Each structure stands twice: as structure tokens, then as C-alpha cells.
Amino acid sequence: MKKTFSLFVALFMLVAVSYAQKGVLKFTKETHDFGKVEQGKPVTHVFEFKNTGTDPVVINDAQASCGCTKPSFSREPIMPGKTGSISATYNAAAAGPFNKSVTVTSNAEAGQAVLYLKGEVVSAAAAAETAAAPAATTPAAKDKKKSTKTSR
Template sequence: MLCLGIGLLAAGSSAMAQTQQPVASTQTAAAKSPLDGKVKFKEENIDFGTAKLNKPVTVEFTFTNTGKEPLIIQNAQPSCGCTTPDWTKEPVMPGKKGSIKATYNAATLGQVNKTVFVNFKGIPQTVELHLRGKVAQ
């Protein structure tokens, strides 16, 4: 019995060690993104405060090309039709800045939480940019 108990304890310790290692490697993998070393946003979340009803509000998300190749925005897609994005169309050279502007139409009273999904050419990860605020009379 005693040997069996020690065997189970050893097996449990071994299983625990195996469980801990993938968690650590998953955390390391999560910290590394396809965007790392290629693009850095100044902010990915902008609170525009309070806008007046039916007075569109525009926020600007700026980024820097931290890579070694020109950076091209392939597409910027809003989460709904009430937000219109506009972005730097020409390639952004290494070390230079580009931007994505998002205009919210402010046609509805209340809290606002909108997203613009940005895709860069040659980078498989989509960037989510968030604009938040409130629309009042």
C-alpha cells in the first residue's frame, strides 16, 4: 500500500509539473504577437468624452512602423454603419507614423462603445481599436 501511495504521489507531482510547463509556454506565446516589432499604436482605446446629439465626433488612432519594411493598411472595418473609418493609404515607411480616423455619427443618445478592425498587409493579426464616450443633448 505504501509503495502504491508513493507511486501516486510521484505520478501526481509529475503530472503537475507537466501541467505547469505548458501554461508557462502559453503565457510566453501570448506575449508574442505578429504585430510585435512591426507596428506600435499610441493608443488602442480612446474616450472622446461627451458629444452632442447629431454632431459627429472624430478620433484619431496614430501608430508607428517599428518594423524594417513598409507598412500598409489593407482595410479598416467598423463594427457598425454608424462609424466611418479613414486611414493612411500610402505605405508607412519604417520609423514613420500613420493614422486611422474613426468618425461616429452621434445620432443616438447614450453610451457609445464602437470598434474599428484594422488589417495590415502581410500581418495575420487584426487590430481592434475602440472608441468610447457618451452622446447627450
């Protein structure tokens, strides 16, 4: 009976220890869409996270999927309940759609997290058109357009 009870307590302790929570990185969002980006102009996004676990989290590394993306992060431990960030800069050199990833390695419970950057690199002329297009949809522009149609 004593052996059975001791075995039960030992098994219970093993299960309890295996479920003990470590540091947990909870990102506000794991994907950022830049939309249309002007060719030749690097763009940066800061991914924010919170340590929702019970132990400090230390980020060991952040690796981009290619040389066109450069991540940066603080090497200081993120204490439980505190926030941190990982910055990722994409060099918008080549025209066309892009989908890049940054793999974050830490001592957090999951071990790794993958963050994504996406968008479309367009020429400077196309970016200028895109920037000018919203101006045509302002309320004043709509009113002017309506008055032009009704005055005919």
C-alpha cells in the same frame, strides 16, 4: 556527421526566418474616450501609429463595427520608423453610451489591430450644462463662493 550538421543548419535557418520581423504597427493608444458628446454632432478621433518593424506596412482595410462609425486611412505604405494615422468618425445620432470598434487589417506582423471609440451621447441641453459646469469651478468662482459663505 555531415548529415546531422546539415540538418542542424537547415533547422537553424528555418527558425531564424520564422522569427524575422515584419512591419509592426505600434499605436500610441488603441482606445479613445470622447466623454459626453452632443447628440447630432459627429466626433472624430485620429489614432496615430508608428511602424517599428523592418518592412513597410500597407493597411488593406479598416472596418467599423457599425454604420455609425466611418474610418479613413492612407493607402500609402508606411516605411519602417515612419508614422501614420487612422481617422474614425462617430455619428452621435442616438442618445446613450456607446462603445464602437474599428478593425484594421494590414500586412503587419499581427495582421489585425482593433481600435475602440467610447463615450456617451447626450442631448444638446445636457451638453450645454456640461460645458457650463466647469466655468463654476474656476478659481474666481470658488473665491466668490467662499466670500458668500463667510459674509453671512
